[in-house]
Amino acid sequence: MNTMKKIIFLFSAAILTISCGKEAKNSSLEELNFQKITLTTKIDSLNTLLKSVEAEISKLDLNKNLQTVTVIPVKNDVFKHFLEIQGIAKANKNIEISPELGGTVTAILVKEGQKVQSGQLLIQLDDSSIKNSIDELNTQLSLAKTTFERQERLWKQKIGSEMQYLQAKAQKESLENSLSSLKTQARKMRITAPFSGIVDEVFPRLGELTNPQIPTVRLLNLDNVYVEAEVTETYLPIIKQGTETLVYFGSINKEKNTKISQVGNYINPSNRSFKIRINIDNKDQSIKPNLLADIKIVDFETTGIIIPATLVQQDQTGNNYVFTVITENKSQKVVKNIITIANEYNNEIYVSEGLKVTDTLVNAGARFVKEGDKVKISKD
Numbered sequence: 001m002n003t004m005k006k007i008i009f010l011f012s013a014a015i016l017t018i019s020c021g022k023e024a025k026n027s028s029l030e031e032l033n034f035q036k037i038t039l040t041t042k043i044d045s046l047n048t049l050l051k052s053v054e055a056e057i058s059k060l061d062l063n064k065n066l067q068t069v070t071v072i073p074v075k076n077d078v079f080k081h082f083l084e085i086q087g088i089a090k091a092n093k094n095i096e097i098s099p100e101l102g103g104t105v106t107a108i109l110v111k112e113g114q115k116v117q118s119g120q121l122l123i124q125l126d127d128s129s130i131k132n133s134i135d136e137l138n139t140q141l142s143l144a145k146t147t148f149e150r151q152e153r154l155w156k157q158k159i160g161s162e163m164q165y166l167q168a169k170a171q172k173e174s175l176e177n178s179l180s181s182l183k184t185q186a187r188k189m190r191i192t193a194p195f196s197g198i199v200d201e202v203f204p205r206l207g208e209l210t211n212p213q214i215p216t217v218r219l220l221n222l223d224n225v226y227v228e229a230e231v232t233e234t235y236l237p238i239i240k241q242g243t244e245t246l247v248y249f250g251s252i253n254k255e256k257n258t259k260i261s262q263v264g265n266y267i268n269p270s271n272r273s274f275k276i277r278i279n280i281d282n283k284d285q286s287i288k289p290n291l292l293a294d295i296k297i298v299d300f301e302t303t304g305i306i307i308p309a310t311l312v313q314q315d316q317t318g319n320n321y322v323f324t325v326i327t328e329n330k331s332q333k334v335v336k337n338i339i340t341i342a343n344e345y346n347n348e349i350y351v352s353e354g355l356k357v358t359d360t361l362v363n364a365g366a367r368f369v370k371e372g373d374k375v376k377i378s379k380d
Contacts, residue, residue: 066376069365071325074305076357079350081300081343082246083239087229087278089249089291091222093195096215099125100188105204110217112202116193122217123202125210127189130182137179144172197221220289225282226261227293230273238299239263245278246296249287256280260297300343305351309344311366322355323362323369325377334362336371 103125110122151168154160201218204210227247231239241263247256264275278295280287311322324335339354362369369375 066374067365067369068376068378069325069369070363070378071360072308072363074307074351074355074357074359074361076304077306078301078303079306079343079345079348080298081345081350082296083231083235083299085229085231085295085297087227087247087276087293087295089225089227089280089287089289089293091220091225091289093197093219093221094289095194095219097122097191097194097217097219098212098215099123099191099210100212101125101185102209102211103127103189105206105208105210105216108202108204108206110199110202112199114199116197116199116219118193118196120193121190122193122199122219123191123204125189125191127186130186130189134179134182134186137175137182141172141175141179144168144175148172191216193219195219195221222282222285222287222289225280225287225289227278227280227295229276229278229293229295230268230271231276231297233267233272233274235297235299236274239276239297244298244301247278247280248294248296249291250294251291252286254286302342302350304342305355305357306348307351307355307361308363309347309349311361311363312339312341312349313366323366323371324355324359325362325375332375332377334369334371334373334375 105123106126107124108122109124110116110120116122148168148171151160151165155162155165197219198221199217200220202216203214203218204216210216239260241260243260245258245260247258248254249256258278258280260276261279262277264277267274307322312320313322314320319338320341321336321338324337325332326335327333337354337359340352341349342352343350362375364378365375
């Protein structure tokens with residue numbers, strides 16, 4: 001430091017000497033040449049002093065040759081790891097309605113996309129022959145009732161035989177049962193909605209013949225849907241009813257934060273998996289049956305130190321480490337910290353050992369420093 005002060009003193013004195021020199025006025029050529037030589041010599045001397053000062057400044061400026069780095073604090077937060085699988089959206093009320101009896105389609109009373117109410121008539125099949133039979137039976141039943149009523153009155157008056165009374169009664173009841181059966185058949189020729197929903201597709205055309213093996217209407221109610229997926233048996237101890245999940249439908253860019261509603265109790269022997277079900281509210285009707293879903297299931301969750309995965313390095317012995325910065329003797333020093341990685345997800349690492357919540361990580365420049373280096377910290 002004394003050398004530095006001496007150089008600065010000489011440099012200042014030299015400048016003062018030059019500034020105090022006589023002005024080159026009214027002098028002879030010989031005097032001017034002499035002054036020129038003198039000034040040139042002083043300039044050369046000052047240049048030499050200047051170089052010495054710069055060299056000394058370079059030695060004393062400790063930050064000039066230091067590596068510049070940026071730093072970030074460690075994050076103490078909730079860390080979650082997700083199991084990622086695919087599932088398929090399904091609807092509880094998604095059916096194809098087939099007739100109970102065969103017949104010709106005489107009327108289609110709804111259109112595709114139409115909203116219908118429970119019990120509403122959708123398609124009418126030809127029931128003319130059944131109606132004719134009902135009319136005939138009504139006529140026969142009317143006569144049978146009159147005959148039975150007369151026989152009943154006579155029987156109560158002890159007139160006539162018991163056999164006549166019983167035959168009249170049997171005839172009336174038989175016709176009543178036959179009529180009830182025909183009315184049931186007539187109702188089966190009317191295809192109605194078993195629940196409120198939307199007619200998604202009508203299969204037959206007017207005049208076509210249909211039967212119980214051929215569906216006539218696809219009816220949907222999408223207010224409540226669910227996603228079904230298969231999970232390998234390895235995760236059976238982790239995945240429970242109520243486990244947090246994120247369901248993302250990429251085709252419609254919609255995400256649902258929900259929970260597992262049901263966990264299957266059967267392991268499929270062909271692929272060693274079990275089924276899970278996730279109920280989803282669908283009031284806007286945007287989720288359709290068979291829509292693919294990306295499912296994220298939380299299989300690990302804890303609170304602790306989280307750092308970016310890009311900062312982790314590995315030494316020759318296989319140890320994972322990161323660099324931190326400490327203040328030592330008013331300068332910033334790099335420290336190597338061996339860490340234990342407990343889990344990793346989405347470019348973030350949960351560190352169980354090796355770091356404290358007060359540590360400061362070397363961020364940009366971490367690949368260009370080594371333990372013990374003095375560094376400059378950029379404010380950017």
